[in-house]
Amino acid sequence: MTQGFRPQHLAIAVTLAALVLATAALSQSGQISQVTNPGVQARMSTMNRANAALSTLNDMMGGRALFDRDRAGAARKDLMAATKSIPSVFRKPHADPLSNARPLIWSNWRDFKLKAKRAQRAAWNIDTDSLSDLRQSLPRMVLACLHCHDTYRDGTR
Numbered sequence: 001m002t003q004g005f006r007p008q009h010l011a012i013a014v015t016l017a018a019l020v021l022a023t024a025a026l027s028q029s030g031q032i033s034q035v036t037n038p039g040v041q042a043r044m045s046t047m048n049r050a051n052a053a054l055s056t057l058n059d060m061m062g063g064r065a066l067f068d069r070d071r072a073g074a075a076r077k078d079l080m081a082a083t084k085s086i087p088s089v090f091r092k093p094h095a096d097p098l099s100n101a102r103p104l105i106w107s108n109w110r111d112f113k114l115k116a117k118r119a120q121r122a123a124w125n126i127d128t129d130s131l132s133d134l135r136q137s138l139p140r141m142v143l144a145c146l147h148c149h150d151t152y153r154d155g156t157r
């Protein structure tokens, strides 16, 4: 065993690696620039905004960017705003050939809204006081994104 090795360090490293992969999968885009339906564009841009904010935090968490409390706080606010607007941008079943939204959203609207609410709460619960607070609170945000995508978005995730 390497000096100073602790099993929990390995667990943290594995979790971080899994999160980085999950976040990469999350960010795959449905080519928003080629989408012609404005309603579909609006919901994709909400998602892309959430994704940009999440990437900022993820980079800090993974050590690819320096932890910056102000930037982290601003990203958290962006995530709160983006997740809050999910129900309103998805309410109408706008369609586009490039959309990855499953029709199940509108036959299961109540559950979809619940998943949006959970994501909103996870955004609110992101703790940006310090890097270690961020590391502890961000995974639940990522899981909330993935949890909705698993059910309501076509594609990898």
Ligand code: HEC
Binding pocket: 026, 027, 028, 029, 030, 031, 032, 040, 043, 044, 045, 047, 048, 050, 051, 054, 079, 083, 086, 098, 099, 100, 101, 102, 105, 112, 113, 115, 116, 119, 141, 142, 144, 145, 146, 148, 149, 152, 153
């Ligand atoms: C309540 C459900 C739900 C939650 C929560 C959710 N998403 Fe999405 N997301 C979707 C659906 C549905 C689509 C597909 C929209 C479409 O293609 O019309 C999507 C699409 C996306 C896209 C692709 C946008 C594009 O340009 O095609 C990204 C990136 C994305 N989400 C990131 C995130 C991130 C990051 C989070 C968490 C902060 C998140 N999503 C939370 C349902 C959700």
